Amino acid sequence: MKLLQGSFFLCGLLFAANISVAADAGYEAGKAYTIITPQQAKLSDSDKVEVLEVFWYGCPHCYRFQPYMKRWLEHNADNIRYIRLPAVLNKSWAIHTRAYYTAQALGVLEDIHDPLFEAIHKHRRSLNNDEALMAFFEEHGVDNKTFRKAFYSFSVSGKVKQAEELTRRYQVSGTPAVIIDNHYYTGPRQAQGSYEELINIVDFLVTKAENENKR
Numbered sequence: 001m002k003l004l005q006g007s008f009f010l011c012g013l014l015f016a017a018n019i020s021v022a023a024d025a026g027y028e029a030g031k032a033y034t035i036i037t038p039q040q041a042k043l044s045d046s047d048k049v050e051v052l053e054v055f056w057y058g059c060p061h062c063y064r065f066q067p068y069m070k071r072w073l074e075h076n077a078d079n080i081r082y083i084r085l086p087a088v089l090n091k092s093w094a095i096h097t098r099a100y101y102t103a104q105a106l107g108v109l110e111d112i113h114d115p116l117f118e119a120i121h122k123h124r125r126s127l128n129n130d131e132a133l134m135a136f137f138e139e140h141g142v143d144n145k146t147f148r149k150a151f152y153s154f155s156v157s158g159k160v161k162q163a164e165e166l167t168r169r170y171q172v173s174g175t176p177a178v179i180i181d182n183h184y185y186t187g188p189r190q191a192q193g194s195y196e197e198l199i200n201i202v203d204f205l206v207t208k209a210e211n212e213n214k215r
Helices: 002-023 060-076 091-105 109-121 130-139 144-151 154-169 195-213
Strands: 049-055 080-086 177-180 184-186
Touching (some): 060 195, 091 144, 109 130, 184 195
16 A cells, blocks of 8 residues: 555656646746736636637738647647637738638638638739639638628628737737737747747647636
8 A cells, every 4th residue: 555655646746747847848938928918808708718829811921830720729629718810910911800800700711711821822812902802702602792791891890990909909010929818929939930839838828827827
């Protein structure tokens, strides 16, 4: 029995040591991530840690980051509250933000999201105006009248303005970016250009936020 107790004790020490190593992974504020001050309000009423992916359809880095984020979500989606934010860093980005919320309003976002990235970056299509986007949506089953009604709607316009405001409040300086619990901000620059390292930092910050929320 004493030997068994000793084994449990040793396992406990090893487990604690692993947690300590994970918590001290060398990711420092100001280097691997920045702290958003003041901390922003959550965008949902979920008790889970919010993970906000900030992107722009015209950004090649965002396009290349997609497979990494998808793989991470396959293992973590049930433990976090995942939200996308189409950034508006300047006026020219707003039309793609409007396209995102149009697809969302029409219930075709998951059918449109990846193909829109691919159309721009893989097939080199110029989708920078409403006519080109309308044709693209039509290719994916949305007739022109339905597209126009949603694209120019008051609700979609309101969401575009909200996205612009959130881009400012989160102090977004480039895309892609990942914001954890509206408090921690990281991106490829903080990860030295490595998307794998960026995912490691996201993992670290999610664990950090979970631990802080338990206090």
